[in-house]
Amino acid sequence: MSLSSPSSSSLPSPATAEQTCPIRDVLDRIGDQWSLLILDALGTRLMRFNALHREIGDVSKQMLSRTLKRLEQDGFIARTLYPEVPPRVEYELTPLGRSFLVPMKSLVAWADANHAHICAARRDYERMAA
Amino acid sequence: MSLSSPSSSSLPSPATAEQTCPIRDVLDRIGDQWSLLILDALGTRLMRFNALHREIGDVSKQMLSRTLKRLEQDGFIARTLYPEVPPRVEYELTPLGRSFLVPMKSLVAWADANHAHICAARRDYERMAA
DNA sequence: CTGGATCCCCCCAGATACTG
DNA sequence: CAGTATCTGGGGGGATCCAG
Numbered sequence: 608m609s610l611s612s613p614s615s616s617s618l619p620s621p622a623t624a625e626q627t628c629p630i631r632d633v634l635d636r637i638g639d640q641w642s643l644l645i646l647d648a649l650g651t652r653l654m655r656f657n658a659l660h661r662e663i664g665d666v667s668k669q670m671l672s673r674t675l676k677r678l679e680q681d682g683f684i685a686r687t688l689y690p691e692v693p694p695r696v697e698y699e700l701t702p703l704g705r706s707f708l709v710p711m712k713s714l715v716a717w718a719d720a721n722h723a724h725i726c727a728a729r730r731d732y733e734r735m736a737a
Numbered sequence: 738m739s740l741s742s743p744s745s746s747s748l749p750s751p752a753t754a755e756q757t758c759p760i761r762d763v764l765d766r767i768g769d770q771w772s773l774l775i776l777d778a779l780g781t782r783l784m785r786f787n788a789l790h791r792e793i794g795d796v797s798k799q800m801l802s803r804t805l806k807r808l809e810q811d812g813f814i815a816r817t818l819y820p821e822v823p824p825r826v827e828y829e830l831t832p833l834g835r836s837f838l839v840p841m842k843s844l845v846a847w848a849d850a851n852h853a854h855i856c857a858a859r860r861d862y863e864r865m866a867a
Numbered sequence: 868c869t870g871g872a873t874c875c876c877c878c879c880a881g882a883t884a885c886t887g
Numbered sequence: 888c889a890g891t892a893t894c895t896g897g898g899g900g901g902a903t904c905c906a907g
Contacts, residue, residue: 629852630845631774636855638768640880644761656889667881672890682858693888694887703854710847713840715760722759724833725766728812770900786869797901802870823868824907 636681641666641674643711646700649684650708653699683707766811771796771804773841776830779814780838783829813837 637643641663648654648662660671675698678684683704689695700708767773771793778784778792790801805828808814813834819825830838 630848633848633852633855634773634844635770638770640765640768643764668890669882670880673880680859680862681855682861688889691888692887694890696889703851703858706851707847710840710843713843714764717837717840718760718763721833721836722763725763725811728833729810731812732810798870799872799902800900803900818869821868822907824870826869 636677637683637707639674641670642678645671645674645678646683646704646707646711647715649698649700649704653697656696656698659698678704766807767813767837769804771800772808775801775804775808776813776834776837776841777845779828779830779834783827786826786828789828808834 637646644663644666645659648659654662656671656675659675660666660668663671666674675684675686679686682701684698685701687697687699689697767776774793774796775789778789784792786801786805789805790796790798793801796804805814805816809816812831814828815831817827817829819827
C-alpha cells in the first residue's frame with residue numbers, strides 16, 4: 608500500500624473526482640486546521656456548540672460549523688438536536704471517532720515529545736543562513 | 738496538555754506569530770497535502786528530486802521543492818548536494834524523520850482499515866438528504 | 868538535473884449581519 | 888443558542904519560463 612498517486616492514469620476525473628487512495632482521502636479530511644482539535648475536545652466529553660467554540664478559542668463559528676458537519680458526514684461524531692427553546696445541540700464521538708483517538712494520541716504524543724527538537728532544527732537552519 | 742488555544746490572552750502576536758501549542762505547531766507543518774506523502778516515500782529509501790516527483794505523481798515541482806525545504810528546516814529530512822554536472826541531490830530521512838514514521842504508520846494503518854467505514858458513513862448521510 | 872522566479876486563478880476562511 | 892448568508896481578501900498551488 609502506497610500513498611502515492613491514485614491510479615495516475617489519465618482519468619478525466621468523472622464528475623466527483625472519484626476517491627483517490629484511502630489514506631489520502633482520510634488524511635485530507637482530518638488534516639485541516641480544526642478537525643483534530645475538535646476530536647480532541649470531544650474525546651474528553653460530549654459538548655454543545657458554544658462550549659466547543661469557547662474550548663477551541665480561535666475558530667470562527669463558520670469554520671466550526673463546517674468542520675463539525677464534515678466530521679459528522681464521515682461518521683466521526685454524532686449530532687443530537689433537542690427541539691427546545693432555546694435549541695440545544697450536543698456533539699459526541701461515535702465508536703469510529705473514539706477508535707481514531709488511538710492513532711491520534713500517538714501522533715500528539717510524538718509532537719509533544721519532539722517539538723523542542725524541531726524548534727532546535729529550525730534555529731540551526733537559520734544560523735546557517737548567516 | 739490541551740490542543741486548544743495558545744494562551745488565548747491578547748498577545749498582539751509579536752512579529753513572528755510566536756509558537757502556539759506544540760501540537761498545533763507540528764501538525765500545521767506535516768498536515769499539508771504533500772508532507773506525509775514525501776515522508777512515506779523517503780521511508781522506503783533515499784531518493785533524488787525527480788525520483789520523488791515521479792513517485793508522488795501529481796505534485797508540481799514548485800510544491801515539491803517548497804515542501805522538501807520545510808521538512809529539511811524542521812529536521813525531518815536531510816538534503817545532500819553532490820556538486821557534479823549534472824547536479825545530483827539526494828533526500829533521506831533523519832533520525833527524527835524516521836522516528837516520526839512510527840506514529841504516522843499507525844495513522845495510515847487506521848485510515849486504511851477504516852476507509853470503507855467512512856465511505857459507508859458518507860453514503861448513509863447522503864441517503865438521509867433524500 | 869535541480870530547482871528559483873513569475874504570473875495568475877481559485878478557494879479557503881475571517882468578519883459581519885441575520886434567522887429560527 | 889445554534890447556526891446560515893454574503894462579501895471579501897490572502898494565499899496556496901498549478902503552469903510556465905529561466906538559471907546554474
